[in-house]
Amino acid sequence: MTATTVDTVDPQVVRTARPTPARIPTTRILAVELRKSFDTRSGFWLMASIAILSVVATGATILFAPDSELDYEAFATAIGFPMAVILPIIAALSVTSEWSQRTGLTSFTLVPHRSRVIGAKLAVTIGVGVVSMLLAAAIGAVGNVVGTAITGTDTIWNVSATELSYIVLGNVLGMLVGFMLGVLLRNSAGAIVGYFVYGFALPPLTFLLAQSQEWFEKAQPWVDFNFAQGNLFNGSMSGDQWAQLGVTTLVWLVIPLVVGLRMVLRSEVK
Amino acid sequence: MIKVESLTKRYGGFTAVDDVTFTARAGRVTGFLGPNGAGKSTTMRIMVGLTPASSGIAEVSGRRFADLPNPGLEVGVLLDASAQHAGRTGREILTIAQRTMGLPARRVDEMLDRVSLTPSEAGRRVRNYSLGMRQRLGIATALLGDPEVLILDEPANGLDPAGIRWMRDLLRGYADQGGTVLLSSHLLHEIEVIADDLVVIGQGRIVAQGTKAELLAAAGTLVRTRDVPTLARALVDADLEFSQTTDALRVDADPDVVGDLALAAGVALTELRAADGAGLEEMFLELTSETQRESIREGAAA
Incomplete structure (x- = not known):
């Protein structure tokens, strides 16, 4: 590295009054946020892992599932698990890295309205989630065709478009939980641990509680977000189940998200 | 131009910035001088909207920072050169800023050249950068949008003597072209050689301000x-x-x-x-001694 002097800098005359620049368009913020979710090694591999794990899960289903059960649902279930783990992590990290890696110092001075940056992250997160799930569904479909060709059984498409859209919705809700924890905690490790506690440690506990306590068994559909969300993966939703999903989403997702967003907008970025 | 008026920031009972008022004028380098913990960084963060003020006004080019439609084109900001994603390359960090501002891609190469980062250095991840290289990258980000105002927090930190000289020439040239430069430092000598105007802050309050000539003449x-x-x-x-x-x-x-x-x-x-400057230095030492952790050496104060 050598030091240069000002003489090498392009000669400029004294500044004159310049026109006020145009406001940064939202599309540009979206594009930048999308780029930011791919441009680090960790971000890239998280994204790549969606495709990789979908292929692995598909391969495992072909290898290990009994021939009689080799239908599209088997593939969808196998692929669904890694998605439920990775997508919320992607969502949480998109927010927390601004604090944990302290990039917020630059991001929030280049775009001084944090709501625009966070809003773009939310849109990108949902977009990435939906595209990933469609990609995974396609990989699963290929697996279904290839797998049944290998075993010589009939190719069974037993996941309807409605069911698929429920699965997408369920996973988007999971991502939003990750996003909410990211906004609320603004700490990568905290948000990821929080998600695992919520998504994987809590369900067995509430299951046990529901088994032993009758009152909780009755109340569970209305208070347990995991439980209400789980119905989406069972293929059909009654009016009651939609209402339960709405109530639990409001309490466990929307309200904490709003609280977190208010904190993000007011907090200090250091 | 940067205008700060009666700026105050309280954290509970602690007042980090206490009724601070000053103006950084166009065409001049304004040095923001104070010991560690005096409130320099907090004041600068308030200026760019990262920290909400308890009361008072901070304006850049006649507007609140949040009201700037595309701040990168009007204000170059470097608050902490280490506050970057360690996994991004230097070039990628500049590219993100260039895209956010909506500038042509060639600006990235121009800026890398201007801060003397070679293409191979620019392709390295920031985790492998020295502090001096991070400062250069930070300066490049600040200069990217060719802004009229620069706000730099301790930009000379981590630079070698040649780097400090380079920084001095760069900022001098910038002010000479009509730009406003505000830079902070806790080192009197570092700021003495570059600043035209000085604002000295201690324990959140402004203790002296004026042109360097005035402050030195009063010595x-x-x-x-x-x-x-x-x-x-x-x-x-x-x-x-x-x-x-x-x-x-x-x-x-x-x-x-x-x-x-x-x-x-x-x-x-x-x-x-x-x-020359002895008065300023004395004042600065006094300021520092009130907050410094080491006891004053015997004989230093009579």
Whole structure:
């Protein structure tokens, strides 16, 4: 590295009054946020892992599932698990890295309205989630065709478009939980641990509680977000189940998200 | 231009920034000087909207920072060169800023060239950068949008002497073209060589401000003698304010006045000169000593 002097800098005359620049368009913020979710090694591999794990899960289903059960649902279930783990992590990290890696110092001075940056992250997160799930569904479909060709059984498409859209919705809700924890905690490790506690440690506990306590068994559909969300993966939703999903989403997702967003907008970025 | 008016920031009972008012003018380099923890960084964060003020106004180019439609094109900001995603390359960090501002892609190469980062260095991840390289990258990000105002927090940190000289020339040239430069430092000498105007802050309050020439002129006279008590008595008799350092006196008067007085008192002097900056340095040391953790060495203060 050598030091240069000002003489090498392009000669400029004294500044004159310049026109006020145009406001940064939202599309540009979206594009930048999308780029930011791919441009680090960790971000890239998280994204790549969606495709990789979908292929692995598909391969495992072909290898290990009994021939009689080799239908599209088997593939969808196998692929669904890694998605439920990775997508919320992607969502949480998109927010927390601004604090944990302290990039917020630059991001929030280049775009001084944090709501625009966070809003773009939310849109990108949902977009990435939906595209990933469609990609995974396609990989699963290929697996279904290839797998049944290998075993010589009939190719069974037993996941309807409605069911698929429920699965997408369920996973988007999971991502939003990750996003909410990211906004609320603004700490990568905290948000990821929080998600695992919520998504994987809590369900067995509430299951046990529901088994032993009758009152909780009755109340569970209305208070347990995991439980209400789980119905989406069972293929059909009654009016009651939609209402339960709405109530639990409001309490466990929307309200904490709003609280977190208010904190993000007011907090200090250091 | 940067205008700060009655800016105050309180954290519970602690006042980090206390009624701070100053203006950084176009065409000049304004040095923001103060010991660690004096409130420099907090003031700068408030200016760019990262920290909400408890009260008061901070304006850049006549507007609140949040009201700037595309701030990168109007204000170049470098608050902490290490606040970057360690996994991004230098070039990628500049590219993100370039895209956010909506600038042509060639600006990235121009800026890398301007801060003397080679293409291979720019392709490395920031985790492998030295502090000096991070500072250069931070300066490149700040300069990317060719803004009229620069706000830089301790930009010389981590630079080698050649780097500091480069930074000085760069900022000088920037101000000479009509730009406004505000840079902070906790090192008096670092800021003395580059700033036109000085704002000195201590414990959240502004303790001195003005042009460098004014602040240095107010420094008075430095005088040395082997017979300090006699000279001190003569100064007291003449009603002159003075202070004593290890082996010299600093007098709030011109050198010729002090010389006449010494002659009249029959004191032989070993040195008599205008105390360039000594007053400023003393004030700065006083400021620092109130907050510093080490006890003052004996004899330093008489």
